[in-house]
Amino acid sequence: xxxxxxxxxxxxxxxxxxxxxxxxxxxxxxxxxxxxxxxxxxxxxxxxxxxxxxxxxxxxxxxxxxxxxxxxxxxxxxxxxxxxxxxxxxxxxxxxxxxxxxxxxxxxxxxxxxxxxxxxxxxxxxxxxxxxxxxxxxxxxxxxxxxxxxxxxxxxxxxxxxxxxxxxxxxxxxxxxxxxxxxxxxxxxxxxxxxxxxxxxxxxxxxxxxxxxxxxxxxxxxxxxxxxxxxxxxxxxxxxxxxxxxxxxxxxxxxxxxxxxxxxxxxxxxxxxxxx
Amino acid sequence: xxxxxxxxxxxxxxxxxxxxxxxxxxxxxxxxxxxxxxxxxxxxxxxxxxxxxxxxxxxxxxxxxxxxxxxxxxxxxxxxxxxxxxxxxxxxxxxxxxxxxxxxxxxxxxxxxxxxxxxxxxxxxxxxxxxxxxxxxxxxxxxxxxxxxxxxxxxxxxxxxxxxxxxxxxxxxxxxxxx
Numbered sequence: 001x002x003x004x005x006x007x008x009x010x011x012x013x014x015x016x017x018x019x020x021x022x023x024x025x026x027x028x029x030x031x032x033x034x035x036x037x038x039x040x041x042x043x044x045x046x047x048x049x050x051x052x053x054x055x056x057x058x059x060x061x062x063x064x065x066x067x068x069x070x071x072x073x074x075x076x077x078x079x080x081x082x083x084x085x086x087x088x089x090x091x092x093x094x095x096x097x098x099x100x101x102x103x104x105x106x107x108x109x110x111x112x113x114x115x116x117x118x119x120x121x122x123x124x125x126x127x128x129x130x131x132x133x134x135x136x137x138x139x140x141x142x143x144x145x146x147x148x149x150x151x152x153x154x155x156x157x158x159x160x161x162x163x164x165x166x167x168x169x170x171x172x173x174x175x176x177x178x179x180x181x182x183x184x185x186x187x188x189x190x191x192x193x194x195x196x197x198x199x200x201x202x203x204x205x206x207x208x209x210x211x212x213x214x215x216x217x218x219x220x221x222x223x224x225x226x227x228x229x230x231x232x233x234x235x236x237x238x239x240x241x242x243x244x245x246x247x248x249x250x251x252x253x254x255x256x257x258x259x260x261x262x263x264x265x266x267x268x269x270x271x272x273x274x275x276x
Numbered sequence: 277x278x279x280x281x282x283x284x285x286x287x288x289x290x291x292x293x294x295x296x297x298x299x300x301x302x303x304x305x306x307x308x309x310x311x312x313x314x315x316x317x318x319x320x321x322x323x324x325x326x327x328x329x330x331x332x333x334x335x336x337x338x339x340x341x342x343x344x345x346x347x348x349x350x351x352x353x354x355x356x357x358x359x360x361x362x363x364x365x366x367x368x369x370x371x372x373x374x375x376x377x378x379x380x381x382x383x384x385x386x387x388x389x390x391x392x393x394x395x396x397x398x399x400x401x402x403x404x405x406x407x408x409x410x411x412x413x414x415x416x417x418x419x420x421x422x423x424x425x426x427x428x429x430x431x432x433x434x435x436x437x438x439x440x441x442x443x444x445x446x447x448x449x450x451x452x453x454x455x
Binding site: 027 | 291294306310318326327396397411415417444446447
């Protein structure tokens, strides 16, 4: 294709894309007007002062000048309704490898998936209502338990969290693409190649996943039980596995990690940071 | 009350008149901030932009349209925000969960179209900042070249060349075929 060709089709496509982007709904106009007015009105207890915010100030600029960077929170500022949590998500959106559409299949009666986030080899299908739990339990494809003397024989470095000690049992699945370790009390660590396409999927409803830091990087903490499945490599078919417990997911050293069964985000992060 | 009347009264300190402008443009300002990279802080950006616009209103040229002038402040605020985060403005963009109206009975074709959209969006996110901002203004916000130039505070010629380079890069990334 020559680059001299007109871009008409691509331009039309981009306009159409703009129309289907998931932009959060704007806050109600009356909220914005009220917040702006609050900031523009002189404070009632400062009556003797002239209202510096309101008086038009002569300015040499013909257009708004660049605004200083540092003070983003002037006094009297009415903050948006979203606080730190939203900010964390904004940051993490940068970490998330790709965010794609959830248009393909939303059968009637099923909760609408509002976003799919891909993070640490896991697709998080975030919906607006809790997904129905998975009642069945299935193993990973080709999952087999290693004998105590056997090494996993996989292409990525496998580590063990020193905080938990040696696992009760280790399995390798899917032709050496994934290693799982099991400890008492339902604690389970999955390690899999970070270069792979998303491997697991999780269906989530409210509350929105939370953030913790592991080794100075963002990790996602999923508090509640949620359906877990894996994505077939050939065609991305979703195969349900089981109902998973609270889980921490993160990526380190080119390996994706999934730690299930820790009781709190802090405990999970401590285990994660003890990987050796 | 049209924009000009509202501006005239706002200049006299009539906050109720200014509220008319805020109410009229808050949704567009929010979309602009979000698409230019403010993400979840779009609400804060919009609020800040309206406060600054009011303070700079005396400098507004009354024969010019208010909309791009306001959006320029929004773009400035967004730029400051992303710069103060110490990193490149990231686009927290995703596709909405909507069915493709073109192919209700053709899930496969619909999935292909969806995949292409996702790739196109990823390619837009990956554009160099100047090109990305031009593409976002021209196509996602559907501003004219002149409006884009005002919003991004650059000559129209720069908008043309940035847009063209951006389109060329996008075509290279995702190809030409329509799904």
